[in-house]
Amino acid sequence: MKLILSKNMGYCKGVSRALALAVSALQDAKDAGKPVYSLGKLIHNDETCAFFADQGMQVIAGSEGYEPGVVVLRAHGVPDTIRSSFVEAGFDLVDATCPVVKHNLSSIAAYASSHTILIVGHPGHPETLAMRGVQCGGKSCETVLIHNPEDIGLPEPGKSYVVFVQTTFDQGLWNEIQAILRTWERYGCEIIFANEVCPSSINRRQATLELADACDAVVVIGGRESANTRALYRLVCKRGKKAWHIENETEITDEMRSYDILGITAGASTPSEVIHRVIDSLQQE
Numbered sequence: 001m002k003l004i005l006s007k008n009m010g011y012c013k014g015v016s017r018a019l020a021l022a023v024s025a026l027q028d029a030k031d032a033g034k035p036v037y038s039l040g041k042l043i044h045n046d047e048t049c050a051f052f053a054d055q056g057m058q059v060i061a062g063s064e065g066y067e068p069g070v071v072v073l074r075a076h077g078v079p080d081t082i083r084s085s086f087v088e089a090g091f092d093l094v095d096a097t098c099p100v101v102k103h104n105l106s107s108i109a110a111y112a113s114s115h116t117i118l119i120v121g122h123p124g125h126p127e128t129l130a131m132r133g134v135q136c137g138g139k140s141c142e143t144v145l146i147h148n149p150e151d152i153g154l155p156e157p158g159k160s161y162v163v164f165v166q167t168t169f170d171q172g173l174w175n176e177i178q179a180i181l182r183t184w185e186r187y188g189c190e191i192i193f194a195n196e197v198c199p200s201s202i203n204r205r206q207a208t209l210e211l212a213d214a215c216d217a218v219v220v221i222g223g224r225e226s227a228n229t230r231a232l233y234r235l236v237c238k239r240g241k242k243a244w245h246i247e248n249e250t251e252i253t254d255e256m257r258s259y260d261i262l263g264i265t266a267g268a269s270t271p272s273e274v275i276h277r278v279i280d281s282l283q284q285e
Helices: 013-032 046-054 080-088 099-111 126-132 171-187 199-214 227-238 272-283
Strands: 002-005 036-039 057-060 070-073 092-095 116-120 143-146 160-165 190-193 217-221 242-246 261-266
Touching: 002 272, 013 036, 013 046, 013 057, 013 070, 013 092, 013 099, 046 057, 080 092, 099 126, 099 160, 116 126, 116 171, 126 143, 160 171, 171 190, 171 199, 199 217, 199 227, 199 261, 217 227, 217 272, 227 242, 227 261, 261 272
Parallel strands: 002 261, 036 057, 036 070, 070 092, 116 143, 116 160, 160 190, 217 242, 217 261
Antiparallel strands: none
């Protein structure tokens, strides 16, 4: 069996930054004698989350009922109301929001007074919730969520719209939605596309497609809850190749070793040590 590794896989810059800030938060909390928390799972990888849990970081969903301490806000960003609730409760915030996401959140606030905000993203995804939770003038900005082309109706003639997309959204679906929204210009509407899918996400998916074309089958490594890992798995399947989505080396099967050329890729929240363990295990007879 020959193994081919994807040219682009594993941690993105936003995740690496968030983990570095979390490590610093652990030390700062220890030095100050305060409890340390993460708002939701820091990343969608159980091993990494278990490491931080062993170091004393508790995963919480909100400020109520917890002793004030140091809380890490994860890379996806958070709605402004949640951020404010922690500040008002006396917590010290460590903002690990991806800089790209943070810029988009600021832009939503800037456009809200003059444009209707359209959010293209997955319902319930943390980044989408953060974008829909931006506050302007003491209340949440009004937004319209678009998940797929079927969600798009007709615009109000002459109105101004600005469109923001979840940075990990599927590029192909985003292209379809953009094409439909551009037709609104015939109604005299202004359409501004304020951001794009993150280049890191695009590059990882393009590398996965190239990998699938070069292999007989592909193993995709990443947490079950990782949306971007699931997206990579679906890409390979749509390419007509056999694929498996596994979290670590314990899920390797004999079937994987039966292919002549096997590809390896991983989601943005997958640690390099997990990838290496999978590779080592696959190479063992």
